[in-house]
Every structure is written in structure tokens, then in C-alpha cells.
Amino acid sequence: MLRLEQGLLLECGQHLAPLDIAYRTYGTLSAARDNAILVCHALTGDQYLGDTHPLTGKPGWWSRMVGPGLPIDTDRFHVICINVLGGCMGSTGPRSIGPRGEPWGTEFPPITIRDMVRAQALLLDHFGIERLFAAIGGSMGGMQVLEWVATYPERVFAAMPIATAPFHSAQNIAFNEVSRQAIFADPEWHAGRYWAHDAVPARGLAVARMMAHITYLSEEALTRKFGRRVRRDPKASAGSTPGGTIGTASLFGEMFEVESYLRHQGSSFVRRFDANSYLTITRAMDYFDLSAEHEGDLSAPFRGVATRFCVVSFSSDWLFPTSQSRLMARALNRAGVNVSFVEIESDRGHDAFLLDEPDLDRTVRGFINGAAEHAGLKAAH
Template identity: 60%
Template sequence: MATASNLTSITLDRQLALDSGKALDNVEIAYETYGELAADKSNAILIFHALTGDQFVAKTNPLTGKPGWWEIMVGPGKPIDTNRYHVICANVIGSCIGSTGPASLAPDGRPYAMRFPVITIRDMVRAQVALLDALGIERLHAVVGGSMGGMQALSLAANFPERTDRVLAIATTARHSAQNIAFHEVGRQAIMADPNWNAGDYYGTGASPDKGLSVARMAAHITYLSEAGLTDKFGRRLQDREAKSFGFDADFQVESYLRYQGLSFTDRFDANSYLYITRAMDYFDLAEEHGGASSSGSLADAFRGAGDTRFCVVSFDTDWLYPTSESRNIVHALNAVAAPVSFVELSAPYGHDSFLLECPALDRVVKGFIG
């Protein structure tokens, strides 16, 4: 895994209370900013990243050397125009790109490993609200996020509605389904079955559970793509050979692709972080959070305090991980509390990952909504 060093970060000056009942002290939040902040601080946009994302939304990642994960959307003259807006993107707590997570040092000077408390999406948002406080930004022009980032955007709207004027939630859901949880559990079990996982205590041993993490990434990556996209890109074409090997090497191009995705992922991500972040996503259920002791609240209850906050919900017709029906549930809940909301299902061949790829229709929606 790449080592995070010399990153822009801030240490929170207050204890961070967590949904589990535990708390973290001296929480570090790594973040990047793009574009100038207006004198009245009215032009700030907070972008939330997805599961394996980071704060490098619009510039080369210094750890991997790869372009920012949303440079297609964020930058000068782009739909989220950094000539007009001050964009903030922070690494979530529990991750491994500079923010406090299981690889961070605990108060005893050793890595937390599995002593790190289980976190939730709402905990991630609490940490980012604390970052906004530290930066002196009381209200945002907008919050934007896709996938897990969309969960965070919705969570902020539900729990801190006074902090933003607009909420743009893309390819996301208000709760994780049984199928989503099942896919994540396969990944977690792959990691924990790797002998090098060592009950999470592998830091400093020179051996990490790369094989397990690679399999976890391969399984998850399949859910980000569509059948049509896979067929178009790979079909049943063989990889660097003219005939089947009658063995278990990567005969097919799609096998080679998945193996590459898995192996390259281990260079930049921490296995324990993967466990913690997927668990946070699985726990996510906005209706349950706002149901009181009975946990019987409706999703509409989560948005009753939204006031005049404007919402835009976007789905993709080939996304089977968070299908359009999930977005419609969010829209129906917002309609129930008379929140101003617009909704669009976009056509794209790429499945869940469509929001990260070339999609001119999404560019138009984002630019029009952000204003």
C-alpha cells in the first residue's frame, strides 16, 4: 500500500463522538481544495468520495501518480467550475489516504488495526462537518457525491440541513440492500481468510493480506459494471492467445482485467480500511436512523428538517448496484416533505461507474443544478 505523507490535513480540536458510543481523539482529516474561496465564503462546494476514493478529486494523486478521480467533472470551465467555486474534498475517516483510520497510530503509539472503532456514514459526515467548522465555512453552496459519496450527501442533508443550499446525490441509495451487504461480506471474508491478515495486526510485519484484498476488489468491481459494458469491452475474447489453455491461467480478457484491477488496488489501499468502510456502508439506513427507539421511521422523516434545501437525484439505467428504484425511493421521501427536488434517470452503458466516466448528459445536469 502506498504511504501517505506530506498531505494537507488538519487535526480536529475536539473529540469526535461516534454512533457506536465510542469516540476518537485527535482525529486527522486529510483534504484538498480547488479554486478560491469567496470573501463571504458563499461559493464552497463539498464533494464526498466513494468507497475507494480519496481527496484528490481534481489533481494528480501524489501517492499513485494517477489523475484525479473526477477531473472529468471538476476543474476550470468544467461542470463544477473551480473558476467560480471553492471545492473541498476530504478523505473519509476509516480510510488510508491521510485521515484517521485503522492504520493510524492509536494513543499507545501502535496502529489501531482492529481496535479502531466501527464507524458509520453519519460518523464520516460528522468528521467533515467538523472540518468545515475548522475552515470557518458555515454553509455550503452545495454538497455533491456519487455512490458512497451520495450516501454522505444525503446524510448531511438529513443530519445537518442547515449546512448546505443544494444536495446532488448521484447513483446512490438511502440504505444498503441485502444484496449489497452480501457482496461486501464476500470481500470481507476474502480479506480475513488471507493468512497474512493476522486478525488485522499485519502492520510492520512486511506481509499484508494482498491476495484477499485483491479478490475483494475483483468481486466489488464486477458490481460497478454492466453486463452490456462487459460484453462490449471484453466479450469472450481470449487474452494474448489464440486458443484456450485448458488450465486456470487468465484465458479470457475479462479475467485478466479483473486480476489487474485487484492487484493494482493493493498498491494504494489498506485491507483493514476496506473492512471498516464497507461495514459503514452496510450499516447505512437513513430511515432507521430517524425512526427513534422503535427504528420504524420512514425515509421521509429523515428529511423533515431539510427546509428550503434543494435536491437533485440522478440514477443510471444500467446501474444494477443502486438501481433507479432506489433513487425513486429518495425522491418520493423528499416529495412527502415538500422538499424541492429534481430527478433524472440517465442512459449510459457503463453501469454504476457511469458517473465517473464520459457522460455528457450528466455534465449538463450537474452544471445546471450547481448553477
């Protein structure tokens, strides 16, 4: 973790100091500092992309993509992954101690994707990395990749935004709002000061995740995984499930596998994430609109940019659909940027970028190796 006492002036005008930036690195930085790949994480991800997660004990979220000999080859590249500003895994966020001497909570300033990127740039400055060889990320990670090039065009040689969009759609803002309202409705929310009550709005946060998780999958994926299979809930007879009983049979005496799965996703999420971080980061996604300062012209931020792009989408992603990636690719094309566009056939929905998708592996490997050749990077360090 790096602490920068000078802090960061946020887009909202507030000055956040000190600034903590939590990160992990994989592979070795070359003497010329020209082989750095920044991998940007999504909404609930964190810096543990390649090694065991300290809270869950599970492998890092992209350990199948990043490592020796893998598509993002750490024998060759120096990979950096940074917990976003506003997060809850060590970077400054709502859990950090604010000016009142207690956690910021809901008083944490509103942050934007650009603020996240500017915080990341400070870490790279600290490492003496003037230019990234590549920036890669999915979902909100892809928003950061786009913002990186829009804000620091000379600092990114190659960019791969995956399963993302140039602005957050009305539908996605709507889903985020439902998640947030679930948190607010939890009696343990305590107006965001739950820590002072030794409480956690666990039910609200779990429901928020359950709802959001549905949007990360597809109808086909849910049907394949669970269909209409049912399991008996062992707790039902103890009356611990919601609802009443009808005669001798309990209304919720059995549950569909998909219900059980969502409850599991909700409860495991609560163990690794903070509700105020969830609010802060979902809001940052909602604010994201690359064309906002350019009267709706999406190509304007990219005119004259030398970065090579590969824009990637998944055919069954209805949260960040291919149409939004295509819009981005066309805007880059209009701006005269070197851009390729790949739609990967998958029926696994938005979270396909986290899963074993050989076509994604081939696309990532091909783009990186092609860009490395173009950059004149040595085959191995």
C-alpha cells in the same frame, strides 16, 4: 491535513482523538464564504479528485468534472474534497496510531456515515464555512450527501446524491461480506495485525476488489470491452498460474481478457488501499439507513428542509438501481422538499458516474448553475 486535538465523539460512544482530516481544495473561497461545494468520495476514493494522485500518478478521480470551466467550475466555486474518516489517505483510520502505540487495525472503532459527515463539518467549522453552497457525491459519496442534509439541514443549500440509496440493501451488504471474507481468508491477514508481520493480505484484498469491481460495471459494458476474447498467459508455462495441466496443455494456459482485466484491477487496488480501511468503510456503508431512527419513514429526516435536491441515477446501475433513487426522491417529495430526479441512460453500470457521460455533465452543470442563480451567487469571483 488538519489535526483536531479535541477529536470526535463517535456514534458508537467512543471518543476518537486526535482527529486528522486530510483534504484538498480547488478554486477560491469567496469573501462571503458562500461558494463552497463539498464533493464527497465513494468507497475507495479519496481527496485527490482534481489533481494527480500521489500513489497512482493518475489524474484525480473527477478531474473531468471539476476544474476551470468544467461542470463544477473552479473559476467560480471553491471545491473541497475530504478523505473520509476511516480512510487510508491521511484522515484518521485503522492505519493511524491508536492508544496502544501501534496502528488501530481491527480495533479501530466502528464508524458510520454520520461520523464521516460530522468530521467533515469540523473541517468546515475550521474554515469558517457556515453553509455549503452544495454537497455532491456518488455512491457512498451520495450517502454522505444525504446524511449531510439529514444532520445539518441548515448548512446545505443544494444537494446532489448520485447513484446512491437511502439505505444499503441486503444485496449490497451481501457483496460487502464476500469481499470481507476474501480478506479474512488470506494467510497474510494475521487477524488484522499484518503490519506487525511485515505483510499485506494482498491476495484477499485483490479478490475483494475483483468481486466488487464486477458490481460496478454492467453486462453490456463487460461484453463491449472484452467479449469472449482470450489472451495467452506468458507465465502459464512457468507454472505460476493456479490449476494443473492436462496432457501438454495447461488448464490456465490462456485466459479470457476479462480475467486479465479483473486481475489488473485487483493488483492495482492493493497498491493504493489498506485492508482494514476497506473493512471499516464497507461496514459504515452497511450500517447506513436514513430511516433507522424514524421507524422506517424515509421522509422524516427531511421535513421542513429548505435544501434543493437533484437525485441522479443511471439506468444500468444494478448495484444502486434507479428504484432506490426513486424511493429517495419520493420520500423527499413527501417531505415537501424541492427535489428533481434524473435517470441518465447509460449502459456502463454503477461506475458511470466516474466516466465520460455527457448527460451527467449537463445535469450537474444545470443543477449547480440553477441553484447558484437561486442563491443569488455572482456569476464569477
